[in-house]
Amino acid sequence: MKLRVPLRLIVGASAIALMMGVASGASACQITIGATGPLSGAATQWGLAIKGAADFVAAEANREGGVLVGGQRCKVSVVAIDAKYTAEGAAAAANNFVSQNVKFILGPIGSPEVTGMKPVATRNKMIMMSDSYAKDAIGPRWPLTFHVGPGPLAWGDPIVKLAKQKFGIKKVLIIAPNDQAGTDVADAAVSVYKKNDVEASTEYYQRGTTNFAPIVARIMNANPDVLDTVSTPPGDAGIIIKQLRQAGFSGVIGRLGGPGTEEIFRISGGKDVVKNFYWFEPVFIDENVKKLGDSYRELLGAPPPENNFFYLFAAGGRAMLKAIADAGSTDDAEKVAVALRKMTVDDPNLGKGRWIGQEAYGINQELSLPFGVGLLIDGKDQPLVRVEAPDGK
Structure with a gap:
């Protein structure tokens, strides 16, 4: 004997299944930030500042339910890799990120690391929010490599x-x-x-x-x-x-x-x-900047990294996540780069800034913010x- 199921129940069940699928898809939406820098050796403080910044911007975004991308809330996670302050270590870190399909990288820092990572990142279309004083640290050849601070x-x-x-x-x-x-x-x-x-x-x-x-x-x-x-x-x-x-x-x-x-x-x-x-x-520490440190303590239950590069990379990480939202894509680094270049620089803690670099590097991809002496x-x-x-x- 065949059971006849009313059409309205089938439609209702389909709608519920569709809603569950959408909800599942929303929860499955992920943005992974790669954090890399020297996490060992004489320059460890710089790497810890980058990792701390990545952890902070991820926690800050997730507190709001994630980054809104194309109507979905996307949770942010962090993968941290020691680049060892060498070109070889940075290239290995970049290839590791490629294997994990990481498209957005906070770091690395220093010319050896940036030199080692740029070719891999460019070839695999990954954005780097880096810091290096090398003469060719950024430039038209490296359209997805940005600076969190000028030299x-x-x-x-x-x-x-x-x-x-x-x-x-x-x-x-x-x-x-x-x-x-x-x-x-x-x-x-x-x-x-x-x-x-x-x-x-x-x-x-x-x-x-x-x-x-x-x-x-x-x-x-x-x-x-x-x-x-x-x-x-x-x-x-x-x-x-x-x-x-x-x-x-x-x-x-x-x-x-x-x-x-x-x-x-x-x-x-x-x-x-x-x-x-x-x-x-790199940053002029005033009461507004100190609030960023207070937010770190609140979200992560620990003091912020001692090195002030933390604040610059936090500003760079925030800008990157905002560009992902503006571009409406969690995997198209080129679209996100376009959104970054168009962005007005105004960090809620570090203040108003600008994109510079055309005169020194031939491309305006340096994040310039107020600094201190x-x-x-x-x-x-x-x-x-x-x-x-x-x-x-």
Whole structure:
């Protein structure tokens, strides 16, 4: 005997099944952020800042139910991989992301990592929100590679002017690793100092060096007013400064490069040892920026990463997720890149900024935001100086 099921029940059941399918599809919508940087070695602080930023923007988006993409709420997850501050490590990380179909990457940082990852990311159409001071860090050849912050050519001038005013500097020696990451940023720093009538020379060392005694001797013989550690990893910079002070160097310490001052103070022996110091802070920390740190504590139940690159990469991660929403795609990196380029830069915590880079790199894909200049005079902290977002000219 055949059972006859009323048509209205069939229609009703089909509608329920369709609704369940839509709901299932909505919950299955995922955006995976790849977080990569040096999670080991002397530059670990920088990698932890990137991972912390990725974890934060994912938690922030998920608190709202996910990112709204084409009418669906998409949950955000994070895959973190150590790029080891080497080109080989970054290339391996990129290939790992490819195998997991990750299209949006926060990081890497530093020229070796960016150099190693760019070709893989470009070939596989993955967006990189990176940071590097290499001369070819971004450019028309790499249309999916973005910068979360510009380099010394954009922001170095006001820092050197302030250093001249505070310390009366006339002669600087710049120390950096003997690879593209070091030489490119050192060249940029030399041009900034010379533009401000400060005599500039360079000294290079091999990464992995632990005994800087021969280099310290050469620095002492050169007798500069300033030793600038530019983007030397904080661990290395701390050792160099400590050994210099032990050798009797009484000059000023400068840093036209990556942050990490707390680590430098720790390794060198403290602020009384460093004594006179000026440095680039990627972010001007005010009450509004501190709220971002408070949000991190609330969402993740831990203090935010110490390194201020965290705030820049958080701004970059937010921009990337907004571009995904604006583009209406969770897998088309080229569409998302178009949305990024069109985006007005106005982070809720870091403030108003702009896309720059055309003059230096031939492409406006550097996220320029307000930054700070840190000062230590006779071992005493001075108020951070705010500088508005550079225009790259």
